[in-house]
Structures are given as structure tokens and as C-alpha cells.
Amino acid sequence: MASTIAFSPSLHLPRPPNAHSRLVSTPRSRSIRCASSNGRGPEEPQGVKDVERILQEKRRAELASRIASGEFTAPQSRLKSALGRLGPVGKFLDEMLERLAGGDDAKRLKIPQATGSIGAVGGQAFFIPLYELFLTYGGIFRLTFGPKSFLIVSDPAIAKHILRDNALGYSKGILAEILEFVMGKGLIPANYEVWKVRRKAIVPALHQKYVAKMIGLFGEASYSLCEKLDKAASDGEDVEMESLFSRLTLDIIGKAVFNYDFDSLTHDNGIIEAVYTVLREAEMRSTSPIPTWEIPIWKDISPRQKKANQALKLVNDTLDDLIAICKRMVEQEELQFHEEYVNEQDPSILHFLLASGDDVSSKQLRDDLMTLLIAGHETSAAVLTWTFYLLSKEPSIMSKLQDEVDSVLGDRLPTLEDMKKLKYTTRVINESLRLYPQPPVLIRRSLDDDILGGFPIKSGEDIFISVWNLHRSPKHWVDADCFNPERWPLDGPNPNEINQNFSYLPFGGGQRKCIGDMFATFETVVATAMLVRRFNFQMALGAPPVEMTTGATIHTTEGLLMTVTRRTRPPIIPKLETFTQIVNVDEPVALGEDQQGEVSAASI
Numbered sequence: 001m002a003s004t005i006a007f008s009p010s011l012h013l014p015r016p017p018n019a020h021s022r023l024v025s026t027p028r029s030r031s032i033r034c035a036s037s038n039g040r041g042p043e044e045p046q047g048v049k050d051v052e053r054i055l056q057e058k059r060r061a062e063l064a065s066r067i068a069s070g071e072f073t074a075p076q077s078r079l080k081s082a083l084g085r086l087g088p089v090g091k092f093l094d095e096m097l098e099r100l101a102g103g104d105d106a107k108r109l110k111i112p113q114a115t116g117s118i119g120a121v122g123g124q125a126f127f128i129p130l131y132e133l134f135l136t137y138g139g140i141f142r143l144t145f146g147p148k149s150f151l152i153v154s155d156p157a158i159a160k161h162i163l164r165d166n167a168l169g170y171s172k173g174i175l176a177e178i179l180e181f182v183m184g185k186g187l188i189p190a191n192y193e194v195w196k197v198r199r200k201a202i203v204p205a206l207h208q209k210y211v212a213k214m215i216g217l218f219g220e221a222s223y224s225l226c227e228k229l230d231k232a233a234s235d236g237e238d239v240e241m242e243s244l245f246s247r248l249t250l251d252i253i254g255k256a257v258f259n260y261d262f263d264s265l266t267h268d269n270g271i272i273e274a275v276y277t278v279l280r281e282a283e284m285r286s287t288s289p290i291p292t293w294e295i296p297i298w299k300d301i302s303p304r305q306k307k308a309n310q311a312l313k314l315v316n317d318t319l320d321d322l323i324a325i326c327k328r329m330v331e332q333e334e335l336q337f338h339e340e341y342v343n344e345q346d347p348s349i350l351h352f353l354l355a356s357g358d359d360v361s362s363k364q365l366r367d368d369l370m371t372l373l374i375a376g377h378e379t380s381a382a383v384l385t386w387t388f389y390l391l392s393k394e395p396s397i398m399s400k401l402q403d404e405v406d407s408v409l410g411d412r413l414p415t416l417e418d419m420k421k422l423k424y425t426t427r428v429i430n431e432s433l434r435l436y437p438q439p440p441v442l443i444r445r446s447l448d449d450d451i452l453g454g455f456p457i458k459s460g461e462d463i464f465i466s467v468w469n470l471h472r473s474p475k476h477w478v479d480a481d482c483f484n485p486e487r488w489p490l491d492g493p494n495p496n497e498i499n500q501n502f503s504y505l506p507f508g509g510g511q512r513k514c515i516g517d518m519f520a521t522f523e524t525v526v527a528t529a530m531l532v533r534r535f536n537f538q539m540a541l542g543a544p545p546v547e548m549t550t551g552a553t554i555h556t557t558e559g560l561l562m563t564v565t566r567r568t569r570p571p572i573i574p575k576l577e578t579f580t581q582i583v584n585v586d587e588p589v590a591l592g593e594d595q596q597g598e599v600s601a602a603s604i
């Protein structure tokens with residue numbers, strides 16, 4: 001039976017875009033603004049920052065005083081407390097007594113203990129109080145609330161041990177139980193035996209030629225989003241960007257994985273609604289304290305369960321149809337399969353798998369497709385959401401980013417070659433992933449007894465590796481809470497878990513590392529570049545405060561409501577003419593000779 005927990009630590013469980021009622025709505029005041037500014041001017045972002053900082057400090061102070069009051073600290077025996085007061089002699093006697101008491105159980109108690117109801121801390125996302133507890137209790141501690149107990153890991157060496165050095169000693173635990181209903185035996189929840197076979201089959205599908213082809217897809221889909229924003233900019237409407245990013249990445253992943261055009265940026269239909277119903281159900285299951293979906297009779301009569309089951313059936317049937325269509329295509333094809341095989345009409349992962357002769361049941365194939373759909377959808381959407389939020393607060397970083405994009409891309413759609421040149425854009429994404437890792441926590445369960453950070457642990461321990469804590473640890477990062485893409489040198493290697501020795505884990509590490517890391521990096525780089533090239537983004541006046549909430553990925557509580565304005569280019573310095581012009585990016589530009597012949601993305 002799936003054990004659930006009162007907060008949501010699961011991976012890749014998205015919240016649907018229509019959780020926000022607005023797609024493009026709130027007409028904003030039509031007062032004239034300085035279109036060349038990237039933010040609202042220096043004062044306002046600073047004001048917003050100050051309020052956020054004060055709120056954050058207030059929460060921290062509250063939690064710190066609760067920690068200090070002993071609320072989270074497991075009670076010690078009176079004898080133990082008395083020995084603690086006796087200094088080194090007392091410590092020695094304490095250790096002797098524990099040894100005499102014998103066994104691993106006594107030693108297990110040595111893992112720092114925190115108890116209490118972390119859910120009660122100010123309605124925050126659960127990983128935030130875990131950060132304060134980490135600062136108090138260290139890189140590994142046990143958190144007990146109610147009958148449940150978890151080990152919280154925030155130490156890079158312990159994370160490396162669990163994810164890489166002793167990966168076979170750990171399963172996906174709770175995560176696999178929760179996701180089974182939607183992903184079946186897909187890669188994320190799969191046990192080792194299934195995972196080994198499926199990972200070997202699927203990874204080759206994401207070869208370089210495929211990824212290069214996908215860059216075209218990222219560009220086209222981002223271009224559709226630009227069109228939508230263009231209209232909003234003309235109509236003077238503010239836009240809720242989180243839901244738009246969710247739609248953008250849904251459209252991309254549908255085409256990329258099984259060649260299905262959801263086209264959710266331009267319309268809604270039954271299948272899109274069904275996908276989001278299924279995803280919402282998965283998220284609800286990961287946050288519900290009681291697994292109502294397992295209660296006999298109730299699970300058959302609950303309207304929500306019925307709706308979720310119908311939606312799941314519709315999505316599964318659609319996937320079965322897509323598999324059947326693709327099988328027929330492959331049968332009719334004059335196949336010349338090779339390592340970098342891509343079908344021009346249908347470059348999807350599904351086509352690659354079928355063409356490769358992958359010997360797999362339709363059910364397993366469907367589980368794989370569903371897993372890729374979920375894994376690759378809301379993660380990328382969340383990265384874009386938080387990147388634009390961070391950029392809106394730092395106009396100087398936005399300016400530098402726009403300068404790079406202007407000089408590398410001009411008006412072209414991005415290519416694989418451009419990915420090497422968009423170095424600062426990539427650093428912006430690297431840094432956004434550091435501050436807002438998706439998911440913020442990785443979940444494991446020990447399959448055997450093991451030793452973590454010097455502490456013996458038993459098999460069956462549920463473990464949360466807090467990527468949030470690792471990425472913001474004051475031990476490893478200077479100004480850990482600051483958005484500073486410059487911390488990653490432009491001429492240095494792309495930061496990853498290996499060169500950062502597991503203190504940076506944006507895509508996990510070890511054998512279960514994300515298979516879509518390059519896909520996702522290019523996708524978010526392309527989308528960011530295409531959007532900032534054409535528009536300036538700022539928080540809308542009167543927008544709700546941007547707070548975090550816990551899903552598998554980090555969501556905003558009330559959306560990311562932004563004002564989008566068309567960018568104007570800096571004045572073109574005339575060579576012969578005597579006038580200076582401000583040119584709108586979307587209006588025909590009087591090109592100098594050296595610029596003639598460039599294709600404008602707006603004309604594609």
C-alpha cells in the first residue's frame with residue numbers, strides 16, 4: 001500500500017497550468033511605461049526584495065526560536081542529560097553506557113534527532129523548514145513526526161554515497177509507490193531489474209542528432225509563445241507566465257516523445273484536460289495525508305476518483321493509438337536503422353524505440369512514454385518560471401543576457417551551434433537551477449543496512465536528499481541565496497554534480513541521473529533566449545507576492561503575473577544619415593549592408 005505523507009516530496013509531479021484561473025487576463029493600466037527598462041526601475045524591485053527578505057527573516061526567526069525551545073529535539077533521558085553536563089568525562093561514560101546497552105539500535109540514536117510537526121511552520125513549502133533544521137542539526141538528521149521517521153541528508157559526501165557509490169543499496173521507496181498508478185514500471189519508479197533494461201533501451205534515443213532536431217522544435221514552440229505574448233503586449237494585458245510555461249513545455253514534450261501535437265498554447269481540448277487531471281491526481285496523492293484512493297468502495301464512488309480514472313483511461317488509450325500508428329509507420333518504412341537514426345517526419349523517441357526493434361510489451365512502452373511526458377514537462381516549466389522571476393528582480397542580469405542573445409542570435413531561430421555560444425544564457429539557467437532545484441528533494445529508501453556519514457542505518461529507512469539544502473548550503477556557496485550567474489565562469493566547464501563534487505545536483509547523480517539533462521538545458525536556454533530577445537518582463541503592478549508551494553517541482557502559490565512589453569533596440573548609429581531611430585524589434589528594420597539577408601524569426 002502506498003504510504004503517504006503530509007507534504008509532497010515526490011518527483012516530477014506537476015501542477016496543471018489551469019490550476020491558475022487566468023491564462024492571459026488582467027488588463028493592466030495603460031499608462032505609458034519606459035519600454036527600454038527591464039524592471040520597474042531600481043526602487044520598486046528593491047522594495048519588493050526588502051519585503052521578501054523581511055518575511056523570510058521573520059519566518060527564520062520563528063523557526064529558530066522553535067528549534068531553540070527544544071520543540072524539534074527528541075527528549076533525552078535524565079541520565080543522558082546529566083552526563084551531558086559533565087563534559088568529556090560525562091561523554092565518555094555516556095558512550096560506554098550506550099555500548100553496554102548494546103547493538104545498532106543504541107548507536108542509531110546518535111543521528112541527530114528532530115521531532116515535531118514541520119507542516120505547522122507557517123504554511124510554507126516543506127523543504128524550507130528543512131533548511132533551518134539542517135543549519136541546526138547538520139548534514140544528516142532524523143526527522144520524526146507522528147509515527148513517521150525520515151533521514152534528511154544535506155551533505156554532498158553522503159548524497160554521493162547514496163546516489164552513486166552505493167546506488168544499488170537504495171530504491172525509490174515512497175516515490176515509486178505513489179507514482180505506480182500513473183507511470184507503472186516507467187524509468188522513474190522502476191525497480192532495478194526493469195530499470196536496467198529500459199534505461200539501456202531509452203538513453204540511445206536521446207542522441208546528438210535527435211537533440212539538434214529538437215532545438216528546431218524548441219524554437220518553433222517558443223515562437224508560438226512569443227506570438228501570444230505579442231498579442232498580450234498589444235492589448236495591454238498582464239500574463240500569468242507559470243501556466244504559459246507549463247503549456248509551452250507540454251507542447252514540446254508531446255512532439256518530442258510521441259509526436260503528438262497538444263497545441264495547448266493555442267487551444268484546450270479533452271486530451272489536454274485529461275493529461276492535467278491525471279497529473280493533478282498524481283500530485284494530490286503525493287500530498288494527501290490519507291490514501292483515500294485505496295479505500296474500498298470509496299475509490300469506486302468518489303467523483304474525483306472516477307474523473308481521474310476516466311482521464312487516465314483516455315490518456316492511456318491515446319498513447320496506445322499513438323504506439324499503433326507509429327508501429328504502422330515503421331513497418332512501411334525502408335528502415336536503415338543506425339546509432340543516430342532520426343525519422344524526418346517523426347523524430348520522436350517513440351519512433352526511435354520502435355525502429356530500433358526494442359522488444360517490449362505495449363504496456364511497458366506506454367509506461368515509458370507516460371514517464372517521459374511527466375518527467376520532461378513540469379520540471380522544465382518550473383525552471384522557466386523561476387528563471388523569469390529571478391530575472392525580473394535583477395535588471396542588470398537581464399540586460400547582460402539580452403546583450404548576449406542579441407549578438408549571438410540576431411533575429412535567427414537558435415541552432416545547435418548557438419548552444420555553445422549562448423554561454424551567459426546557460427549560466428543563468430545553471431544558477432536558476434541552483435536556487436530553485438526541480439525537484440527540491442530526492443527520495444530513496446535503504447534496501448540494506450548501511451553507514452551514512454559515520455552513522456549506521458537500518459534497511460527500510462526513508463531518506464530525503466535535500467537538493468535545496470545542498471544548493472544553498474553556506475558551507476559550499478558564497479552568498480548562497482543570491483542570484484549570481486557570474487559565479488560560474490563563462491570559460492569554465494558546465495557545472496554538474498561531478499565537477500561540483502555533489503554539492504550541485506540539478507539533474508541528480510549516479511545511475512538514476514536524469515536522461516533529459518541536455519534536452520532540458522537546451523530547451524530552457526532556447527525559450528529564455530527567444531523570449532528575452534523580443535520582450536521585457538517585469539512583475540505586474542499589484543501582482544500577488546511570489547511565494548513557493550510544494551509539488552514535485554516548486555510552484556508559485558498564486559502564479560507569476562507579469563507585464564510584458566516589446567523591446568526596443570538601442571538607437572542605430574547612422575553611418576551617413578543624420579537621424580537616430582528607436583526601432584521596434586517587430587517592425588521592419590532598415591538594415592545596414594552587413595545585416596542584409598538575416599532571416600527574421602518573426603517572419604518564419
Ligand code: HEM
Nearest residue numbers: 187188375376379380438506507508512513514515516520
Ligand atoms: C529542467 C528540466 C529537468 C530537471 C530539472 C530534471 C531533473 C531530474 C532529476 C533531479 C532526476 C533524478 C531523480 C532521482 O534521482 O530520483 C531526473 C530523472 C529523470 N528525468 Fe529529468 N529533469 C528534467 C527534464 C527531463 C526531461 C526533458 C526528460 C525526458 C526527455 C527527463 C527524464 C527523466 C527520467 C526518465 C528520469 C529517471 C532516470 C532514471 O531513473 O534512470 N527529465 N530528472
